[in-house]
Amino acid sequence: MELGFLLISMVKIAAILAYLYGVLWILGHQNRGIKIGGLIVAFGVIQALLLDFGGFQVLTDFDSGLLFQACTMTMVALGLNLIYGFNGQFSLAQWGFYGIGAYTAADITYRWGLGDARGLLIAGLGVILGGLMILAVRRLVRRYKGMPVLSQFTLYLIGSVMAGAVAVFIGNALNPGLAPLFGVSDAPGILASPVVMQIVFFLAVLIAGAFAAEVSFLFGLPVLTLGSDYFGIATLGFSIVIQTLMVNTDTLLPFPEMKGGRGMIGIPKLTTWFWAFLFLIAVIIIMRNLIYSSTGRAIMSVREDETAAKAMGIDVAFYKLFAFVVGSLFAGIGGGVYAHYIGFLSPGTFDFLVGFNPLIIVVFGGLGSMTGTIAASFGWIFFLEGLLRVLLGQMGTEAPTWRYVLYPIALLLLMLLRPQGLLGNVEWGFLKRPAIKLRDAAPTASVSK
């Protein structure tokens, strides 16, 4: 039985990697029609495998769970790869932002399910006002060149507190007006319908990402000036603090529905393969287009040599912050998707020890390799969570501990034998560096800027 299980698992891992290769190849196709058609087919294939044909399912619940976990892990790890692999900032805060995203999105849909629109209203307004505030303060800060970081941070902090207060005020004022639209349990109103719930879920995930990004902006602004090692420790501290806050959501923070250390239950399970696929592909496309733009080159130049980048006129502080914020945005989106797949959030999931997983994935896949990160995330989840958990589970009760004994050994061997990661710089299909198109009309082949 074990041999058969092993074989099937290996086949599954190989199939999922082949599938990823196919998706990336389709995405890289020149023809837009084929691209979109191919994506729909790629979506449909897995969707068909997930369907239940009278008791026969190719992908069981266990497999689909792994699939969703792998999708969220890919988003988180891609964000971390942008921060660490492409921009060279050793961050351990990714898991904290993942947790922020998960709790934010879960709170919005949970409250919505109870007929309370305040979650969506306050969080949505807060994120929008916060974003506007950041843009406004940024204009001010740019006018006074050379403003010390602490002063900038103070201005942003005052601004975000004000934005938050306004959002809470308006949200609380608007909420009673929406209450009748929810209806009662016998006669549900228009806002309680499943379609609206799906839209709210979509918005909640976006808001979660934006909220994580804004928090990372506020946190990153002062902390990114610290330098690599200190930045690493400060971000580790951030993860620890976030987890402490999660344990005390009902005592220190005013969120009794999150139930502190006991864990938040009753989150509607809204993540379907459609949403997971949509967000995953969106993150991959944004990431790839970002990396191969001039912004992406600026981000990578900061990693290579800060002094040289500065000499070339690149605003090093800005690009560090930019990469950090976008990476956290991906983590927040991943968290939102994860929360609605699992339906239960507990602070233990966001422990900073578990937070080393995305880092290990990025290192295994190869720093600065998007393909490597994607493949390593899927491989990681399917191999370790799927295969190894089942296999080690048959060995005894200590299986989870043994997994954590084996990771560091693998990590040490990797660092000694192949420090550039398993895939190194290999990129597949869509993620390959695009050939520079020369303008046909221009006689002097002026390479686009």
Next chain:
Amino acid sequence: MQQTSSSVNPSLAGRAIPAWGRHRGRPGARLAWIGQGFLLLLAAAVAYVLVTNFIKDPLLFAQFVLSGLQLGFVYAMIALGYTMVYGIVRLINFAHGDVFMVGAFVSFYAVTRFQLHVWPAAVFPGLSSGLVVVIGSLTVVLLSMVVCTALAITIERVAYKPLRDAPRIAALITAIGVSFFLEFFGALYFVFSPRFIPYQRPFEVVTWYIKNGIHPMQAGQAPPEGSLTFSNIFLIIVAASVLVQILLQFLVRRTKMGKAMRATSFDKPTARLMGINVDGIISFTFAVGAAFAGLGGVLYAIAYSSIWTQLGILPGLKAFVAAVLGGIGSIPGAFVGALIMGQAEALTMGYISTPMRDAVAFTILIVVLLVRPTGIFGEAAGEKA
């Protein structure tokens, strides 16, 4: 650290420039008061909380300060290892906190399983009981220190040495890997087991209270109203920590080994050319740091009387923060930083909220690095790539 100014003006290179002084002469520099005002406000809030609470109940305040001192002196012993290792190889030795944990566990096994703390009574039956306790406890501590030293040298040789020329971040990831390995290998049932283990002390903890003189407290007796309590383990921790500081100062400043250590930390290739065995010195540094961590581990376990395999993570991180706070690479700095960290943690637990005790450590780290990037006692040291 911030490279803006140092790369522009060579005369300023490496000098500690506070965050508000980096852009003199540009329009934004005039707005530095916003950040300073924010910090002052923060400081005023902290001072307000402390002063009002001190006036309300000075004895309780003093009690918190005492428990903060106990924590601080333990952190000081761990912080030494961090600061020495970082000073020499520029590596945050994440595994240091776990070496501390191993020290606690070794003493636990020595006492509970092998009764090592009573060996003098078994060998020399006529010995007075006081002497038995002293010699037995010292043996346990020494054993822990030796095991920790051996462990640290092994880690250094196996994991860090092959990566000496690799990018620093590779070594940091390796350090995290080693730390994980120690924690989870220790959590296996045939090693230490993942449970919280009640720690059997090699000697009795005696508590005294101060009220019109010093009186010993009976077991189970509550301290009388309006008194201050302290225990013998507190005194031992303070004494051991101060002793370690003096020893280390002597080692670094007055011996040939210390001179070689300072040379290695200053410039490795040149030190090697001068005939210094750089690898040996690095191993020696790890060994000394680990020995002190082992001592700290035993005392920590005796003071707080419960151990488990992830015991070392948070004290380790806080000790690192203490080392940064004092100025990394500086031994008196680590000591002062650790005392500040201990106070901050104890007073936060007492007056703000217990769960935020970990948050305050990292807040202090960020504020200190922004205001004074090299720490309190830090010397000019640019970040070597």
